[in-house]
Amino acid sequence: MSFQLTILGTGSATPVLNRHPTSHHLIIDQEGYLIDCGEGTQLQLLAYKLRPSKIKYIFITHLHGDHYFGLIGLLSTFNLHRRTDDLWIFGPEGLAEIITIQLKYSDSRLMFKIHFTETDTEKSYQLFENEHVTIHTIPLIHRVPCCGFLIREKERKRNLIKEIIPAGLSYEDLKRLKDGYDILDENGQILYKNQDYTTESSNKPRSYAFCSDTLYHRPIIDQVKGVDLLYYEATFLDELSQRAFDTNHSTALQAGMVARDAKVGKLIIGHFSSRYKVLDDHLTEARSVFPNTDLAVEGESLLIGNSGVNHV
């Protein structure tokens, strides 16, 4: 199963040329997930040749514009492209109302169904699951209701012992074995016992945590404990920690501390304030406490694999 992230925006609220507002695109087993969708996200998808039609799930952390102003444009484009596949959108109170009113005045009748789910940003709970992953909220502290998202792969499927698998088994039978079930005959008797034909996967489930704008707040550490990849918005350098505190943001040093204390595999920092023309100091600062840190780079993809996170 693929688990690949592409970063679409690394800027913060004040626009800067060549630094777009926040959006992350994930492909997990062929399905597209979008986390946040700042203005211009649909053009970033085009620029990096990511097919918007693949996007099935959209998660919005909070209703500041640099995290969602691009959503209505993307939905309009889905319609222009004659999308008919259902879409699932998760976000705070108000998001559905904002989208609905804009569709009303543009006299748009969507050809696809949107399933809106309002997030409760105050607590950590399982917001979503499908065949492949579960997604939990990560309560964050910002000026408006805000939560991050923890995407965790479900238990990995069992490995088939190919050498002894009987010939002629159907695709469904093989899937059943990989899912841990026995194969039964028409009378309900065990024909092939699962344990005889499969072994446990040695790979642990992969995980990715996305923490947008937030005050540095130690409970986050428990939420993201041990994830393979942590994205954490480190708007300021630590010399502006008072400003970070006053505006409910974090510093690069604080991002590193969260990553270190949560013992994550790798840290990516982003959402850089427009005041910083170069970002070397952000990297140095975060790496001073958590060496396996990289800067978010627009258009860059990371593969979350069995042996860690690698740039594609």
Place this chain on the structure above:
Amino acid sequence: MSFQLTILGTGSATPVLNRHPTSHHLIIDQEGYLIDCGEGTQLQLLAYKLRPSKIKYIFITHLHGDHYFGLIGLLSTFNLHRRTDDLWIFGPEGLAEIITIQLKYSDSRLMFKIHFTETDTEKSYQLFENEHVTIHTIPLIHRVPCCGFLIREKERKRNLIKEIIPAGLSYEDLKRLKDGYDILDENGQILYKNQDYTTESSNKPRSYAFCSDTLYHRPIIDQVKGVDLLYYEATFLDELSQRAFDTNHSTALQAGMVARDAKVGKLIIGHFSSRYKVLDDHLTEARSVFPNTDLAVEGESLLIGNSGVNHV
């Protein structure tokens, strides 16, 4: 007085790389005007080094996303830049509601005052005037309420006869003479008679008409009669005139016909459908009936001057 247009977007609803949605920026005597504001307009302003803080008036033709989805982002950025100058916004019913609800959920308190004026898109009337221009609505026919805008310079100021202007006149006195008034002494007696010190301007007032998405509709011709510059959205080639008709758009040929029949000075066409990779045929088609036609080009500026319209 300067009267300069910069084109920020030439695309239509479906996004294409390097073709942004509609927005035109005008500088008229140092004041900024924006007509339409598609997604990403604020980045286009940055790209072409146009100072957003100069924008004082914003006019929105209709509430399809490719004409206004960038507005909320621009307003948010004004606030981040700590704008305190008033802003005037003109647009159809719903625009104020859409903006207000987004500001509410982002918990934004604007530091500047917005004066919203709802346009009546059904009739032609004077929507606005200031010291320099009047702006009239141009009713257009589209799927939602829609109007264009006709910006007309007020009567040109009188020319000072520099050789005989008495020394020591204040800036206000000179302005009074240019505006056609006499200069009075403290007793209200005429000190300098206007006609002795000024001559009538030989330059006729300049004008610019902006017609967005619309069905080809002959009453538009009367509205834009004789303007120096007509911008007209010519989404399709005439071979798709049925599609243009069905979707309330115009063709390049129709744009040329409007320009020809209205005897305008120059025509600029834009809002090209994403299906067209090259635009030579649009130009050929419009020029076949109105030779002084150019394609809209992003970032290009046109100066509306006394001797016609010139690329800057």
